[in-house]
C-alpha cells in the first residue's frame with residue numbers, strides 16, 4: 009500500500025514541480041515573444057507614421073478643394089501679379105473664379121449643359137441663365153446665347169485664325185499676335201473656358217460688334233442681368249483693368265450677391281475680388 013502510494017506520490021510531485029517549472033518557462037518565453045512582437049510592431053509603425061506626417065496635403069494654395077467639380081489647375085505665370093492677390097483671387101468660391109490675361113486656365117472641363125443650339129454652360133449656372141432668358145422674353149426681349157463654354161483647343165483655333173488673317177494683311181507674327189489679342193483672347197485667358205459666361209445677343213442682332221450696345225436687348229441685359237446673378241463682364245472704361253475691350257454681349261455668372269454689388273458700384277469682377285479678398 010505504502011510502496012504503492014509512495015511510488016504513486018513521487019511522480020506526482022515531480023510532475024507538479026515539472027509543470028510549475030514549464031509554466032514559468034512558457035510564461036517567460038511568452039513575455040519575450042510579446043516583447044519581440046511589440047518591438048516589431050513599433051518598427052513597422054514608425055515609418056508609416058513618419059510617411060503619413062510628411063504626405064499631409066497642403067491646402068493653402070488649393071482653390072476649390074471643397075467643390076465637387078474638377079479642381080482648377082490654374083497656371084499663374086504672370087510675374088506682374090502680386091502673389092497675395094493671385095492666391096486670393098483663386099481661393100474664391102467657384103462662381104467667382106477669375107480667368108483673365110493675368111490668370112490663365114488651361115486644363116479645365118466643367119460639367120456642361122446645352123442651353124441653346126450650340127452653346128453649353130456649366131450645369132450650375134443653367135437654371136439662373138434660363139430664368140434670365142425667360143425674364144427677357146416676358147419683357148418682349150428675345151435673348152439668344154450664341155456662345156458659352158469654349159475649350160482651350162477651340163480658343164487656340166480662334167486665335168490662330170485671327171493671327172493668320174492679320175499676317176495676310178502684312179503684319180509680322182508678333183504684330184499679328186498683339187493685334188489679334190485685342191479682339192480674341194489668347195488661349196487660356198478666355199473666360200469662356202470656365203463655362204460660367206455666355207455671349208448673349210438678340211435674334212435680330214447677332215453680330216458681336218460695338219453696334220450691339222445700341223440695341224434694346226443690350227440695354228435690357230445691362231439693367232436686368234444682375235438680378236439673376238450675371239454681370240456685364242467687360243464694361244466700357246474698364247479696359248485697363250479687364251484687359252478686354254467693351255463687350256456689351258458678354259455676361260458672366262458670379263452669383264446674386266456679388267452681381268448686385270458689382271452692378272450697384274459699377275465695378276469689375278477684378279475690382280470686386282480685390283475689395284473682398286481677405
Ligand SMILES: [Zn+2]
Pocket residue numbers: 200206207255257258259
Ligand atoms: Zn464672350
